[in-house]
Amino acid sequence: MLDWAPILIGLFLFVLLSPGVLFQIPGCTRPVEFGNFTTNGKAIMIHTLIFFGIFTILIMALRLHIYMG
Template identity: 40%
Template sequence: MKDWASPIVALTLFALLTPGLIFQLPGKHRAVDFMNMKTSLISIVVHSFIFGLLLMLFIVVLHIHVYV
């Protein structure tokens, strides 16, 4: 049995936290822009930081496991 939690969580977070897809922190004209499909270097850094924190939360702190 293999633990599929890490790839599933990482893929889901990556898809949801892509800058400009659903939301962008910080936005071009506001603090948060929604669905603008544009990005900036600072927004990439902020989204990467949030991605890392959430990934550590789900995998290290909460010990999420999915066995198949």
């Protein structure tokens, strides 16, 4: 059976944590901006670290698995 958890969780977190879609830390003019659809280098780096941290906790620490088939 195939473990779909890394694929589905990665896709969900990518969409959720894309800088500028829902929120952006740090924003262009404020520390946190919501729904501005713009980004900068600092925001990309911070959102990458947040993605890696949440993904690692869900997959490695909690041993989350989704089996289909």
